[in-house]
Amino acid sequence: MKVLLVGPSHRPFLGGxxxxxxxxxxxxxxxxxxxxxxxxxxxxPSDYWQPPKGGPSPLPAVERVDGLVIERxxxxxxxxxxYAFGVIRRAGHWLGRLGLPASLARPxxxxxxxxxxxxxxxxxxxxxxxxxxxxxQVEDASWDGLFVAAARAALRDGKPLVAxxxxxxxSAGISAxxxxxxxxxxxxxxxxxxxxxxxxxxALAQLGVAPERIHRLTxxxxxxxxxxxxxxxxxxxxxxxxxxxxxxxxxxxxYDKGAYTLALAVAxxxxxxxxxxxxxxxxxxxGLCAYIERQPSEVRNVLHERTRILGVVDERTKHQxxxxxxxxxxxxQVDAFGLVFLExxxxxxxVIGARAGGIPDLVKHEQTGLLVPFxxxxxxxxxxxxxxxxxxxxxxxxxxxxxEVLERYTWEHTYRQLIEVYSxxx
Numbered sequence: 001m002k003v004l005l006v007g008p009s010h011r012p013f014l015g016g017x018x019x020x021x022x023x024x025x026x027x028x029x030x031x032x033x034x035x036x037x038x039x040x041x042x043x044x045p046s047d048y049w050q051p052p053k054g055g056p057s058p059l060p061a062v063e064r065v066d067g068l069v070i071e072r073x074x075x076x077x078x079x080x081x082x083y084a085f086g087v088i089r090r091a092g093h094w095l096g097r098l099g100l101p102a103s104l105a106r107p108x109x110x111x112x113x114x115x116x117x118x119x120x121x122x123x124x125x126x127x128x129x130x131x132x133x134x135x136x137q138v139e140d141a142s143w144d145g146l147f148v149a150a151a152r153a154a155l156r157d158g159k160p161l162v163a164x165x166x167x168x169x170x171s172a173g174i175s176a177x178x179x180x181x182x183x184x185x186x187x188x189x190x191x192x193x194x195x196x197x198x199x200x201x202x203a204l205a206q207l208g209v210a211p212e213r214i215h216r217l218t219x220x221x222x223x224x225x226x227x228x229x230x231x232x233x234x235x236x237x238x239x240x241x242x243x244x245x246x247x248x249x250x251x252x253x254x255y256d257k258g259a260y261t262l263a264l265a266v267a268x269x270x271x272x273x274x275x276x277x278x279x280x281x282x283x284x285x286x287g288l289c290a291y292i293e294r295q296p297s298e299v300r301n302v303l304h305e306r307t308r309i310l311g312v313v314d315e316r317t318k319h320q321x322x323x324x325x326x327x328x329x330x331x332x333q334v335d336a337f338g339l340v341f342l343e344x345x346x347x348x349x350x351v352i353g354a355r356a357g358g359i360p361d362l363v364k365h366e367q368t369g370l371l372v373p374f375x376x377x378x379x380x381x382x383x384x385x386x387x388x389x390x391x392x393x394x395x396x397x398x399x400x401x402x403x404e405v406l407e408r409y410t411w412e413h414t415y416r417q418l419i420e421v422y423s424x425x426x
Contacts (some may be wrong), residue, residue, distance in 0.1 A: 001422070002034045004129050007139035008117070009042045010070060012059075014283050014312060015252075016339045017140055017166055020219060022068075023411040024418055029067035036069045036133075038125055038150070045252075048117045049169075050141070052076055073119045088115045092144075106181040109144075112184060115146040117289055126153040133159055135242060135422060138186075138260035141165040142177045144212035153184040153235075160425040163190040167200045168334045168357055174256075174337045179207060191425035194418075196337045197358030215421045220410040221342045228323045236320035240308045242277050245388050248341045249280040250318065250330065253288035253309065258331030258354060260291050263307065264377035265384060267299045270306050274385060278307045279321055285311045292379035322347045327387050327394065333374040335359055341369070342409050345401030350385045350394045368401040 005025065010018055025035050029264055041059045058323060063070050078084050092112045095105050126149060130136060136154035138161070141147045147165075154161040167178040187193050187209045193301045195216050204214050237243070247266065253259040259280060266278040280288060292303045321327070328344035333356035341351050341362055351369040353359040364371040369388070372379040378408070387394045 001426075002132060002134045003036070004133035004136045005029060005035065005037045005039065005139065006136065006146060006148055007039055008143040009192050010037060010039045010072075010078055011065075013043055014337070016219075016337060019339055020414075021139065023220075023222075024415060025068045026066055027411070027415045028331065035067070036071065036129060038071050038073070038129060040119065040146070040269060041072045041074050042117075042262075046082075047075060047140045049077070050082035054167040071125065073121050076120060078115065078118055085115065085117075089114050089177075092116075092180055096176060102181040102184070106185055109180045110148060113144040113148055113180075114160050116143055119146065122149055124144065126150055130154055130159060133158045135426065137162040137164060139164045139166065141167070141183050141186075142200060144177075144180065144183055148182055148186055151190065155189055158186070160422075161190045162187075162192045162194060162421065162425055163187060164194040164202075165200070166196070166336050167201055167203060168336055169197075169199050171333065174334065175203070179203070184208070192421050194421065197219050197361045198304075199358060200336060205253070205361075215417070217414055217417050218408060219337050219339060219342075220292075220408075220412070220414045221339060221346060221405065222348060223410055225319065225343075227347070228319055232320055233324045236317070236324045238281065239311075242279070242324070244275045244277050245382055246277050246325045246329050247329050248277060248321050248344075249278065249282070249329055249341075250321070251282045251330055251335075253280055253282055253285045255287075255291075256332065256334040258281075258329070258380075259288050260373065260374055261331050261377050263288065263303055263379055264294060264299070265381040266306060267295070267302050268377060268381045269385060270302045271298065274388075276306065276384065276388070279310060279325070280307065281310045281318060281321060283312050283314045285309050289401075296350070319347075322349065325349060327352060327384065329380065329384065330354075330359075331372055331374060331380055332359065335355055338362055341401070342405050345398065345405045348402045350387050350397040350399040351401065352380065352387070367396055367397070368404055 036369040059072055061072055092109050095108055130153045136159050138147050138150045150214050151161055165178055168174045184207050193209055193214050196219055201214055245345045249262050251257045269276045327350045331354040336358040338359050344351050351361040353371055354374040355371045356374040365371040372383050
């Protein structure tokens with residue numbers, strides 16, 4: 001089978017969607033399928049709307065990695081970048097809120113979506129790649145220009161179409177990015193729509209997608225990751241001068257991911273006399289650093305002392321952090337699933353998430369972790385303090401999560417589900 005995957009970014013761009021695609025593509029190739037990915041040259045989210053400043057050399061236009069053929073389209077930045085991007089995106093949402101008939105809103109939103117992101121070579125690439133594919137999978141509807149263009153090309157050529165919208169449903173503003181008329185049209189026409197949360201499944205049904213076409217994937221990780229020794233953990237703590245209880249954050253260091261809320265919670269606990277250290281790892285660390293600098297001097301000073309902001313780290317450092325931490329806190333409102341929770345559980349550690357997006361489907365409150373309202377630093381601080389004060393609770397939650405990973409959340413299980421969907425779609 002020749003599979004064409006279409007998504008807005010790939011490695012070295014970091015995220016759960018990229019990890020999922022990489023895991024599935026590797027298994028498809030190992031089973032003898034030919035897999036091509038059409039994507040962009042984005043390395044980080046800001047690359048979509050403004051040219052990257054300096055940094056490494058451009059990514060190759062075409063390359064083969066572990067059997068996966070990757071074709072990258074170069075992003076462009078029409079004047080007046082970066083402002084044009086935000087204006088056009090808001091115009092699309094505004095059209096949706098006007099209450100226009102879908103027949104009127106759909107073509108207008110489709111025209112606007114051509115700048116989400118702007119890719120001059122997209123039509124030619126789709127005309128070349130889609131006709132030879134046996135199945136087309138489009139991913140991440142928030143970048144609707146790429147998502148809808150590829151889907152329309154597949155439908156035009158009569159190819160089985162699998163859509164993976166990756167909806168974030170934590171607020172009306174965020175949900176609007178996935179529920180515009182031209183996107184809904186694709187969901188309804190696709191051979192199959194993949195979801196990774198119950199909320200996403202319900203949302204698609206309410207949008208008129210036939211229930212038999214909605215398929216829920218259980219995501220996973222590789223449980224064979226080598227566990228680290230006590231000396232590895234001690235080395236990590238020495239390197240970053242960590243001596244007290246440790247809460248970790250892994251993900252984009254942004255407000256929506258909960259990094260800012262965690263920083264405030266850590267400051268509150270330390271100012272209340274409860275010694276706690278925090279390590280944040282992941283992209284967009286400049287934003288978190290700037291946020292800390294804007295805080296009152298008392299908060300800023302304690303965060304300078306008690307936090308370590310590492311930026312993007314390699315796999316060994318990530319697993320050193322997971323082994324060294326007392327708990328993971330990812331109080332995000334923009335995670336449809338949250339693979340990092342699985343990684344924490346693999347190390348037997350308790351987790352704290354937000355009651356937002358797809359996280360409550362994965363983290364069961366008081367069973368495999370604790371949940372707090374998004375953006376509530378006081379509630380997050382209380383949950384952290386509770387886990388540190390009650391070692392039996394922390395052990396019970398971490399152990400339950402560990403069992404969940406081994407029993408339900410492995411990439412092999414995900415791949416079997418995906419192949420069943422592909423087979424039924426052809």
